[in-house]
Each structure stands twice: as structure tokens, then as C-alpha cells.
Amino acid sequence: MADETILVADDDKAIRTVVMQALGRLGYDVRATGNAATLWHWVSEGEGDLVITDVIMPDGNGLDLIPQIRKQRPELRVIAMSAQNTLLTAVKATERGAFEYLPKPFDLGDLIEAVRRALAAPTVGERSESPEEGGEKLPLIGRSQAMQEVYRVIARLTGTDLSALITGESGTGKELVARALHDFSRRRGGPFVAINMAAIPRELIESELFGHEKGAFTGATQRYAGRFEQAQSGSLFLDEIGDMPFEAQTRLLRVLQEGEYTTVGGRQPIKTDVRIIAATHRDLRQLVAQGRFREDLYYRLNVVPIRLPPLRERREDVPDLVRHFLTQAMEEGLPPKTLTTAAMDRLRQHRWPGNVRELENLVRRLAALYAEDTIDVDVIEAELAEAPADEAAPGGAEVVGGDGGDGESLSGAVERTLKRFFTAHGDGLPPNGLYDRVLAEVERPLIELCLEATKGNQIKAAELLGLNRNTLRKKIRELDIQVVRGGRTG
Numbered sequence: 001m002a003d004e005t006i007l008v009a010d011d012d013k014a015i016r017t018v019v020m021q022a023l024g025r026l027g028y029d030v031r032a033t034g035n036a037a038t039l040w041h042w043v044s045e046g047e048g049d050l051v052i053t054d055v056i057m058p059d060g061n062g063l064d065l066i067p068q069i070r071k072q073r074p075e076l077r078v079i080a081m082s083a084q085n086t087l088l089t090a091v092k093a094t095e096r097g098a099f100e101y102l103p104k105p106f107d108l109g110d111l112i113e114a115v116r117r118a119l120a121a122p123t124v125g126e127r128s129e130s131p132e133e134g135g136e137k138l139p140l141i142g143r144s145q146a147m148q149e150v151y152r153v154i155a156r157l158t159g160t161d162l163s164a165l166i167t168g169e170s171g172t173g174k175e176l177v178a179r180a181l182h183d184f185s186r187r188r189g190g191p192f193v194a195i196n197m198a199a200i201p202r203e204l205i206e207s208e209l210f211g212h213e214k215g216a217f218t219g220a221t222q223r224y225a226g227r228f229e230q231a232q233s234g235s236l237f238l239d240e241i242g243d244m245p246f247e248a249q250t251r252l253l254r255v256l257q258e259g260e261y262t263t264v265g266g267r268q269p270i271k272t273d274v275r276i277i278a279a280t281h282r283d284l285r286q287l288v289a290q291g292r293f294r295e296d297l298y299y300r301l302n303v304v305p306i307r308l309p310p311l312r313e314r315r316e317d318v319p320d321l322v323r324h325f326l327t328q329a330m331e332e333g334l335p336p337k338t339l340t341t342a343a344m345d346r347l348r349q350h351r352w353p354g355n356v357r358e359l360e361n362l363v364r365r366l367a368a369l370y371a372e373d374t375i376d377v378d379v380i381e382a383e384l385a386e387a388p389a390d391e392a393a394p395g396g397a398e399v400v401g402g403d404g405g406d407g408e409s410l411s412g413a414v415e416r417t418l419k420r421f422f423t424a425h426g427d428g429l430p431p432n433g434l435y436d437r438v439l440a441e442v443e444r445p446l447i448e449l450c451l452e453a454t455k456g457n458q459i460k461a462a463e464l465l466g467l468n469r470n471t472l473r474k475k476i477r478e479l480d481i482q483v484v485r486g487g488r489t490g
Contacts, residue, residue: 004119005031005048006023006031006115007031007032007048008033008052009032009036009051009052009057010032011034011057011058012054015054016032018108019052022111023112026112028115031048035057036053036060036065037059039051040068040069046073049119050076050077050078050115050119051076052078052079052081053078053081055080055093056082062082063096066080066096070096077118077119078097078098078099079099079100079115080098080101081101082103086143086151087147087151087154087180091154091155093155094156095184099118100118103145103151139176139179139180140173140180141320142321144314144317147314150177150308153306154181154306157181158184161185161187162303163300163301164181164277164306165241165278165302165303166178166278166280166307167306167307168309168310169310170281170355171357171358172310172311174308175194175237175239178194182275185235187235189233190233191232191234192231192235192237193230193234195208195237197242197244198243202245204438205244205248207224207226208227209251210229210262210263211223211226211266212264212265214265215265216265218433219433219434219435220432221433222432228270229270232272233273235274235276236275237277238278240281240282241280241301242282242287243280246292246294249297256300260272284302310355311352311355312352316348318359319348322339322347325364326338329367334364334368337372337373337374337375338374339366339374340374340375340376343375345377346377346381346384350384362383414442443479446465451481458472458476
């Protein structure tokens with residue numbers, strides 16, 4: 001039986017009683033109070049082996065008390081609990097020195113497990129001070145149980161540089177989580193650089209990631225600093241990592257293993273000091289099984305997995321999200337709006353296949369297009385009945401065809417890809433030489449598919465392409481396409 005003394009502070013008598021009974025049955029000596037002053041008196045007198053404290057109490061804030069406890073008695077562990085179930089509360093509790101943070105209502109089993117870990121854990125140094133808190137806006141919205149685990153993982157990572165892999169359907173807010181991991185880390189003073197693997201043509205990825213030297217290829221008229229160099233001392237967010245070509249995966253793995261890279265056309269290794277955060281809506285384990293994603297790279301990236309739940313698994317967060325997006329719209333100059341209870345209930349019932357992005361787009365339409373100050377359920381019904389096809393596609397799937405019918409034309413697919421490519425650079429521009437590299441990106445699969453269709457017969461492939469046979473041979477050599485009779489490989 002345990003014989004440690006646990007100090008409990010919570011202004012809710014019912015919670016004090018339940019915690020005292022649960023821990024008392026395990027043999028702990030439990031002392032409970034409803035105010036911060038008594039807790040501080042006990043701590044100052046050297047009493048207790050563990051503290052469990054609420055955040056909001058009548059005479060003080062438990063978060064403010066934690067650094068004082070850590071300073072007075074560094075060996076004394078503190079478990080914080082709060083009904084203010086936001087990411088900021090979890091992060092602040094962790095950064096100020098709490099051993100664990102539990103959102104209310106909590107499971108007694110989770111509390112007991114946290115108590116056992118806290119009493120068994122070795123003493124460590126004090127944590128660094130938290131960042132400025134005045135006027136902070138919530139980086140993530142939602143108080144659901146599904147989001148609480150996300151907040152707790154982010155809070156636990158504030159003092160580490162561990163790689164994280166964020167998984168979740170399209171539209172769930174994976175980049176927001178990545179930014180939160182950066183903003184609440186010790187690298188928050190460095191840059192946060194994002195790159196979307198799905199938006200970068202295959203032939204351009206290595207140049208985008210690692211940069212290139214002047215003259216490295218046709219059109220490279222000046223040196224280009226890649227995303228690794230741009231993110232030095234900060235965080236690099238690799239979005240849609242599941243779309244990274246296999247050959248680029250190999251080079252990325254080498255960088256993660258060796259901590260250095262060379263630019264395209266460069267010879268001098270460059271040391272890298274970057275934290276990697278990756279995200280995907282794909283099942284990487286399935287891609288590994290199919291041989292489309294390197295298993296060793298998967299384990300390198302998946303040090304800390306973070307699953308971001310789809311909106312249908314956290315529908316209780318819909319009202320908070322709606323109010324947040326309405327406030328954003330109002331700050332941007334759109335008229336203020338409110339929703340009736342029936343309208344909000346209807347939004348909670350919707351499955352939201354496009355997730356938070358779909359909800360945000362709907363709220364913006366409500367703010368911009370409707371004259372009423374109060375939106376009722378009939379408006380919501382009409383909007384949901386006319387949801388755009390791209391929002392209704394589960395997981396944000398995109399269908400590309402070439403028949404001019406319901407699918408997308410080749411020109412449209414290319415345009416969409418290039419638009420994503422330019423968007424990925426934000427206010428900047430892609431590296432020079434784009435024309436030749438984009439043509440090469442289209443040229444390679446075109447030639448490969450023609451060779452596959454003609455079973456490796458270069459004469460027939462040249463005729464199909466409308467090229468001279470010698471020209472085709474030259475391009476096969478330039479693009480390093482391996483050809484075998486009866487089919488093609490490479």
C-alpha cells in the first residue's frame with residue numbers, strides 16, 4: 001500500500017470528495033482544500049509528496065501557483081486540472097512546470113495513472129518560462145474529448161525537438177497543429193516553413209527542399225535557398241508527405257540520418273538544424289506495405305504520432321467553431337451574424353465530409369450573402385443541400401479524367417497543380433528555370449506511358465508521339481528512362 005501524502009486543491013467539493021475517496025482507497029494520505037492559500041501554506045511548510053490543483057479557484061489561479069511551487073520545492077510534482085479545456089491551458093500548465101494536465105471531466109483511471117507516474121518519476125530541472133500570454137488568441141478551437149488528447153500531446157512536446165507525424169482527413173486543420181507545435185516549442189523564435197508535397201511537381205522537389213546552385217540546370221540563373229535552408233533553426237512542415245516521390249524520400253532520409261545535405265549542383269555539405277513536422281491524409285502504413293513509402297523514413301517521421309479527428313467525431317465543437325469563424329468574418333468587415341438554436345443543432349447533425357474547412361466556408365457564405373442578422377435553420381438546410389462537390393468529397397479526394405466529361409481535362413489538372421505550386425511559395429516566387437522543369441515533368445510520364453503501350457518498341461513509340469526516332473532515343477537518355485523489349489522499367 002502507498003503511504004505518500006497528496007495535497008488536493010479544488011473549489012468544487014464534489015470533485016474533492018471523489019478524488020479523496022479514490023486515492024484514499026489506494027492507501028494514499030489525502031489532504032484537500034478549496035482554496036489556493038491553504039495549498040500554498042501546506043507546500044511552504046514542506047508537507048505533501050504530490051500536488052493536484054485546479055486552475056481556477058476563488059483566491060487564485062493554479063497556473064500562477066505552479067512556478068512558485070517549483071521554485072520553493074523543485075522535487076514536488078504538480079498535476080493541474082481544469083474545465084478550461086483549451087490548447088493554451090494545456091500548454092501553459094506544462095510550460096510552467098506541471099507534470100501532467102487533465103481536462104475536466106476526467107476519468108479517475110487517468111488521474112490514478114498520472115499520480116503513480118508522478119510519484120515514481122525522477123526529479124528533473126525546472127522548465128523554461130512560458131511565452132508572452134497577453135492577448136493570445138486560441139490557435140486551435142474545440143473543447144471536445146477528441147481534441148483534448150491533441151492538446152495534451154502538443155503540451156508534452158513543448159520542450160523537445162522530436163519529429164511529429166500529424167494524420168487526419170483533408171480539411172481537419174493539420175497545418176494549424178503543426179504551427180502550434182512550432183509556436184509552443186523552444187524553436188518559436190525561428191522560422192516556420194511549410195511545403196506541400198502534393199503541390200510540387202516531382203522533378204522540382206529536390207530543388208525546392210535543398211535548393212540549387214547557379215547553373216545547376218537549364219534556367220538556374222541564380223542560387224536558390226531551399227526550404228531546409230529557409231527553416232534553419234526553426235521548423236520545417238512537410239505537408240502531404242505521402243505524396244513525396246520515392247527517390248526524394250531516399251534523400252530526405254539521408255538528411256535526417258546525417259544532419260546535412262547538399263544543394264542541387266553543389267558539392268559542399270550544409271549542416272541542418274531543423275525540426276521536422278510531417279502531415280498526411282493517407283495511410284502511410286498501407287503505402288509502406290505497397291512499397292510506395294520507405295519504411296525506415298516512416299519510423300523516422302512517426303516518432304510522435306498525432307491523429308487529428310474529423311469534425312464528425314467532435315460535433316460538440318461545432319458551436320465554438322461557428323462563433324470563431326463568425327468573429328473572424330466580422331473582423332474582416334462582414335456584418336455580424338448569429339444563429340438560432342435550431343440552426344446550430346442542424347449544423348451539429350451534419351457529417352461534414354469536408355471537415356472544418358467545409359464548415360468555415362459555409363460560415364463565411366452565411367456572413368457574406370445573407371441579409372438577416374439571425375440565421376435560421378431553413379437557410380442552413382438550403383446551404384447544406386447545395387454543398388459544393390469539392391466540399392462533399394470524403395477526405396478531399398480529387399478525380400482527374402481526360403475525357404472532357406465529368407472528369408477534369410489534362411489542361412485543368414496541370415493548371416490546378418501549378419496553382420498549388422505557386423500558392424506553396426506564399427508571397428515569394430519559385431526558383432528560376434520553371435519552364436524547362438515543368439515541361440520535363442510532363443515529358444517523362446508521357447514517354448514512359450507510350451513505351452509501356454508499345455511494349456518497349458521505340459519505333460512505334462516515336463510514331464505515337466510524332467517524334468523522330470533519334471529524338472526519342474536522345475530524350476530517353478536525357479531522362480534516364482530504362483527501356484526493355486516487351487515492356488519498360490524505370
